[in-house]
Amino acid sequence: MEHKLLSLFQSRVQDSGGWCEIVDSEDEVFTTLQKKYTFEKEKVIVSGRAAEQLRASGLPGVDIETVHPEERRGLLTNAKLGITLCDGLIAETGTVVLLNHPSETRELSLLPEYHVVIAASDQLYESLDVCLSKIRRLYADGLMPSITLITGPSRTADIEKTLVVGVHGPREFGVIVI
Amino acid sequence: MNLKSAQFKLQARKAIGDADLRIKVKKATGTSLAKRKQVVEELADWEELRQKGHELRKIVVDNLDSYLSQFIESARRNGGIVHEADDHKSAKHIIYDIIRRVSADTVVKSKSMITEELHLNSMLEENGIRVIETDLGEYIVQLAGETPSHITAPALHKSKEDIARLFQEKLNMPYFDDPAKLTAAARERLRDEFLHARVGISGVNFASADTGTLTIVENEANARLCTILPEVHIAVMSVEKIIPSFDDLPLFLKLLTRSATGQRITSYVSLVNGPRSHHNPDGPRQLHIVILDGGRKRLAKHPEWKEALYCIRCGACMNICPIYQSIGGHAYGSVYPGPIGAVITPTLFNMKDSQDLPFASSLCGACTDICPVKIDLHHHLLFERREIVNRGYKSFIEKIGMAVWRWTMLSSGRLEFTGRIGWLLRKVLGKNMPAPGWTPHRQFPVIALRSFRSLMKNDTKYGT
Ligand code: SF4
Numbered sequence: 001m002e003h004k005l006l007s008l009f010q011s012r013v014q015d016s017g018g019w020c021e022i023v024d025s026e027d028e029v030f031t032t033l034q035k036k037y038t039f040e041k042e043k044v045i046v047s048g049r050a051a052e053q054l055r056a057s058g059l060p061g062v063d064i065e066t067v068h069p070e071e072r073r074g075l076l077t078n079a080k081l082g083i084t085l086c087d088g089l090i091a092e093t094g095t096v097v098l099l100n101h102p103s104e105t106r107e108l109s110l111l112p113e114y115h116v117v118i119a120a121s122d123q124l125y126e127s128l129d130v131c132l133s134k135i136r137r138l139y140a141d142g143l144m145p146s147i148t149l150i151t152g153p154s155r156t157a158d159i160e161k162t163l164v165v166g167v168h169g170p171r172e173f174g175v176i177v178i
Numbered sequence: 179m180n181l182k183s184a185q186f187k188l189q190a191r192k193a194i195g196d197a198d199l200r201i202k203v204k205k206a207t208g209t210s211l212a213k214r215k216q217v218v219e220e221l222a223d224w225e226e227l228r229q230k231g232h233e234l235r236k237i238v239v240d241n242l243d244s245y246l247s248q249f250i251e252s253a254r255r256n257g258g259i260v261h262e263a264d265d266h267k268s269a270k271h272i273i274y275d276i277i278r279r280v281s282a283d284t285v286v287k288s289k290s291m292i293t294e295e296l297h298l299n300s301m302l303e304e305n306g307i308r309v310i311e312t313d314l315g316e317y318i319v320q321l322a323g324e325t326p327s328h329i330t331a332p333a334l335h336k337s338k339e340d341i342a343r344l345f346q347e348k349l350n351m352p353y354f355d356d357p358a359k360l361t362a363a364a365r366e367r368l369r370d371e372f373l374h375a376r377v378g379i380s381g382v383n384f385a386s387a388d389t390g391t392l393t394i395v396e397n398e399a400n401a402r403l404c405t406i407l408p409e410v411h412i413a414v415m416s417v418e419k420i421i422p423s424f425d426d427l428p429l430f431l432k433l434l435t436r437s438a439t440g441q442r443i444t445s446y447v448s449l450v451n452g453p454r455s456h457h458n459p460d461g462p463r464q465l466h467i468v469i470l471d472g473g474r475k476r477l478a479k480h481p482e483w484k485e486a487l488y489c490i491r492c493g494a495c496m497n498i499c500p501i502y503q504s505i506g507g508h509a510y511g512s513v514y515p516g517p518i519g520a521v522i523t524p525t526l527f528n529m530k531d532s533q534d535l536p537f538a539s540s541l542c543g544a545c546t547d548i549c550p551v552k553i554d555l556h557h558h559l560l561f562e563r564r565e566i567v568n569r570g571y572k573s574f575i576e577k578i579g580m581a582v583w584r585w586t587m588l589s590s591g592r593l594e595f596t597g598r599i600g601w602l603l604r605k606v607l608g609k610n611m612p613a614p615g616w617t618p619h620r621q622f623p624v625i626a627l628r629s630f631r632s633l634m635k636n637d638t639k640y641g642t
Pocket residue numbers: 437488489490491492493494495496518545548549550551552553555
């Protein structure tokens with residue numbers, strides 16, 4: 001069952017113009033990224049919580065927490081790749097759910113040219129309903145952070161309904177599921 | 179609102195004569211419909227979802243005041259600053275005031291039909307504030323000095339060649355008509371504006387009463403840039419954008435995105451739960467929510483017309499409408515074109531000036547069949563026609579004509595007789611037989627000597 005959901009998720013991400021790699025362990029994240037992108041390390045910005053998780057197996061870029069808050073936006077604007085974790089994967093639509101965590105600014109998934117999400121297979125939900133109600137329960141007695149649902153790269157069809165990928169947000173979007 | 183619907187007939191006639199426009203509109207609406215069909219058909223329970231959506235919208239509109247106060251309370255708890263505006267004028271004032279207080283001279287804006295309805299941009303520009311539309315379609319339309327012709331695809335009436343010429347002229351760029359290159363040019367020009375603007379304005383697709391969550395649906399990421407980067411975010415919505423609960427979002431997202439663009443979900447859906455705080459570490463310092471009534475509370479009390487407020491602005495009824503397909507959006511002369519525009523413009527704004535819109539329909543019912551929240555659009559068009567006649571907006575000649583028609587139709591003998599006369603006239607005058615409003619563009623069809631009814635009665639082949 002889980003396997004079926006995972007392959008549905010993968011194909012839906014691809015349908016929406018993104019890529020999705022499934023790897024066996026954290027150790028493979030670094031090599032997968034290396035295979036895809038050859039950016040200098042300074043051009044790759046990693047969210048605080050992603051950096052924490054990846055540090056042991058190889059940090060692919062700069063941990064944003066180590067950058068002075070006032071310099072972060074400038075850095076992200078010039079960055080090639082932003083790397084974040086996520087809080088849920090939706091199989092039905094190929095969507096990644098991101099909560100606005102203190103160590104993971106939303107600008108990371110917005111300003112760099114590419115955005116890659118590192119996820120775990122146990123974060124997979126069949127539909128958005130289940131995932132959102134779980135998030136809501138989690139914050140039942142407090143304020144909820146803002147939530148972003150991301151499906152594929154930014155796109156438009158405003159000119160003659162021709163699909164163009166990469167408008168104001170990332171040109172490319174990928175998910176690595178461990 | 180600045181309505182140009184009074185000249186509908188003239189505008190429609192001009193649009194019909196524009197073969198180029200028709201090709202562009204047909205192509206765009208056809209593409210949207212095909213994509214929609216695919217993703218709707220894969221859901222076995224689409225009809226139940228529509229019904230559920232209809233019921234939830236009805237609950238909100240029937241109890242608008244209490245949902246509104248619940249939403250306001252939740253939004254304030256989240257740290258938002260809520261402003262209620264009774265009419266267009268006060269909404270514009272509130273928005274201008276917020277911008278003035280932070281001494282901003284530039285505003286970045288993402289798509290919002292309510293701000294179109296307010297004619298917000300021209301008011302702000304008159305007061306020395308630069309407004310930059312950042313949705314690609316809106317950007318194109320703004321550069322051209324036009325208004326959107328479709329609620330989800332504002333530049334649907336423009337070909338890539340039109341846009342290439344526009345960019346060449348307004349942005350001093352070489353001519354290229356490749357959509358990817360044109361898009362890249364817009365991206366490059368707008369990036370800096372996003373980074374420097376201190377105020378961002380957005381619309382709202384859904385506002386959940388129980389959690390105060392604002393949901394913004396988009397594909398380009400321009401709405402995210404407008405609502406995350408600037409210091410101040412002004413979200414503009416009308417009262418009926420409210421849905422009962424956060425838990426209803428998945429349903430409405432499904433109904434909206436599948437109907438609008440034929441996507442299972444759009445690239446981005448932002449669920450905004452307040453301004454910057456410990457819970458929302460990045461994002462604007464202030465979140466202002468401007469809620470416009472603009473006649474909607476009055477409409478919500480009308481037993482029939484309240485249904486128009488169920489609309490979630492997907493634009494599918496425009497795409498499927500044979501009239502819209504033939505004339506495009508501008509001819510309607512209202513911010514809201516197509517079937518829902520023809521329903522809502524007379525009831526919400528000005529019935530006298532938009533009295534022709536409900537007649538711009540073949541009453542085929544395609545809009546009702548496609549509407550994701552099951553608004554009975556074509557019946558509303560019919561009800562409004564009745565109201566327009568009752569209010570005496572129709573000319574004396576037309577009234578006499580209708581009376582004669584009624585008199586004829588009430589007796590089979592008179593109907594039969596009129597048919598014969600028609601046959602005779604057609605025979606004598608040929609295909610040039612004049613019929614005002616019809617024959618200048620079409621030939622008069624041949625009329626059969628014997629009516630279908632008399633054939634049915636006399637011919638054993640058909641008779642019983
Ligand atoms: S009336 Fe229905 S079909 Fe038309 S825009 Fe509104 S929700 Fe969509």
